[in-house]
Amino acid sequence: MHPTRVIGLMSGTSVDGIDTALVEISGRDLDLKVELIAGETYPYPPQLREQILELGAGAAVSMAELATIDDAISRTFAEAAQFIQVGHQAATLIGSHGQTVYHRPRQGAGELGYSFQLGRGSLIAHLTGITTVSNFRTADISVSGHGAPLVPRVDAYLLGDSREERCIQNIGGISNVTYLPAVSDNWLSQIRGWDTGPGNSLLDLAVQYFTNGAKTYDENGDWAASGTPCYPLVEKWLSHEYFHLPPPKSTGRELFGVAYLHQCLEDAQGYQFSTWPADFLATITELTAVSIVHNYDTFLPRRPHQVLLCGGGSRNIYLKRRLELLLGKVPVSTTDKVGISASFKEAIAFAVLAYWRSIGIPGNLPSVTGASQEVLLGEIHGNYP
Numbered sequence: 001m002h003p004t005r006v007i008g009l010m011s012g013t014s015v016d017g018i019d020t021a022l023v024e025i026s027g028r029d030l031d032l033k034v035e036l037i038a039g040e041t042y043p044y045p046p047q048l049r050e051q052i053l054e055l056g057a058g059a060a061v062s063m064a065e066l067a068t069i070d071d072a073i074s075r076t077f078a079e080a081a082q083f084i085q086v087g088h089q090a091a092t093l094i095g096s097h098g099q100t101v102y103h104r105p106r107q108g109a110g111e112l113g114y115s116f117q118l119g120r121g122s123l124i125a126h127l128t129g130i131t132t133v134s135n136f137r138t139a140d141i142s143v144s145g146h147g148a149p150l151v152p153r154v155d156a157y158l159l160g161d162s163r164e165e166r167c168i169q170n171i172g173g174i175s176n177v178t179y180l181p182a183v184s185d186n187w188l189s190q191i192r193g194w195d196t197g198p199g200n201s202l203l204d205l206a207v208q209y210f211t212n213g214a215k216t217y218d219e220n221g222d223w224a225a226s227g228t229p230c231y232p233l234v235e236k237w238l239s240h241e242y243f244h245l246p247p248p249k250s251t252g253r254e255l256f257g258v259a260y261l262h263q264c265l266e267d268a269q270g271y272q273f274s275t276w277p278a279d280f281l282a283t284i285t286e287l288t289a290v291s292i293v294h295n296y297d298t299f300l301p302r303r304p305h306q307v308l309l310c311g312g313g314s315r316n317i318y319l320k321r322r323l324e325l326l327l328g329k330v331p332v333s334t335t336d337k338v339g340i341s342a343s344f345k346e347a348i349a350f351a352v353l354a355y356w357r358s359i360g361i362p363g364n365l366p367s368v369t370g371a372s373q374e375v376l377l378g379e380i381h382g383n384y385p
């Protein structure tokens with residue numbers, strides 16, 4: 001089978017821009033191979049980013065305004081797909097995750113979750129002339145799944161190992177883990193994955209708050225590294241019920257967004273800090289690290305042999321150091337070490353999910369999302385006869 005050239009487009013809860021990967025894919029599952037031809041993050045136009053953040057924070061908009069924002073996002077995604085192909089052989093397929101603006105996991109029997117991504121695939125296909133798969137989360141939700149995380153099945157085939165157990169830890173706005181036991185028979189059903197809680201979302205918001213918007217994140221974690229975490233406060237925050245909820249579970253900025261940051265700032269008033277706000281940033285960073293390890297120790301059969309980080313938070317040197325310290329003997333590195341770009345893994349994953357959709361392979365893992373069955377993920381736009 002010839003490799004298929006696919007573009008993966010992903011914008012996550014950080015709303016920092018469109019992570020774009022141009023890849024060549026071949027194989028199906030254990031023989032799946034992906035070569036990254038080009039990877040780039042194209043920032044959102046600042047005004048559109050603001051609108052998306054406001055929508056995510058619950059702003060009221062008219063249907064007409066929603067349609068305008070939806071189309072502006074689709075256009076930005078289509079441009080990203082066009083830019084990434086410059087100087088390269090063209091792609092024949094796009095997998096576009098879109099932009100999550102609302103995520104409500106299923107609360108109980110008799111109902112379904114709700115996950116809303118903007119950036120309609122039909123317009124992306126229309127503008128690029130390339131068949132586009134979008135709306136990946138709906139099919140899993142329709143069979144009672146959380147619709148998230150969806151990357152674990154791709155992690156399994158790209159990052160699984162026959163000798164050791166691995167945790168693939170994505171640290172985006174929200175953090176999510178894929179636990180991969182050593183590859184064996186009935187291995188897929190033993191894979192676990194869920195959102196561990198905040199990744200960079202609270203830290204980004206705090207940096208914006210303390211710099212009046214002049215900075216959007218703590219580069220390399222330098223600011224937090226100049227402070228000292230307040231452990232009693234981390235303990236208090238760790239009592240949040242999300243951290244104690246057993247998987248399958250998923251979350252978003254609805255839980256760990258602006259309102260929660262303001263709660264954290266209020267909580268902090270009851271404690272002593274010698275260096276403000278560096279100590280507060282160190283404490284927020286510690287919550288991300290401690291909650292990840294707490295999730296492992298509470299919900300995994302045992303700690304893995306190694307942890308491979310990906311997502312923007314893998315570039316936060318201070319956070320990585322805190323994780324290393326908390327995990328003791330378990331080595332922590334990034335997926336780059338085993339040949340998969342830590343910065344573009346999520347975008348690559350949506351290219352693979354689109355490819356799987358086009359050849360009829362399911363993309364979800366019921367052991368991860370809680371779905372009642374495997375399903376084909378995504379709606380196909382643009383391959384009209």
Ligand SMILES: Nc1ncnc2c1ncn2[C@@H]1O[C@H](COP(=O)(O)OP(=O)(O)OP(=O)(O)O)[C@@H](O)[C@H]1O
Nearest residue numbers: 012013014172173174200217219220311312313315
């Ligand atoms: N050099 C760096 N130092 C520290 N943090 C960084 C660095 N580069 C990126 N980040 C963090 O990574 C974030 C973006 O990460 P990423 O693109 O993986 O998130 P996302 O895909 O939007 O989120 P999610 O995975 O939740 O959907 C930025 O908002 C920033 O907090």
Ligand SMILES: CC(=O)N[C@H]1[C@@H]2OC[C@@H](O2)[C@@H](O)[C@@H]1O[C@H](C)C(=O)O
Nearest residue numbers: 012100103148149150151174176346
């Ligand atoms: C609803 C939604 O967009 N969820 C994202 C978000 O970002 C990280 C985490 O929360 C994860 O559950 C998911 O994305 C990844 C790419 C996934 O589906 O695997």
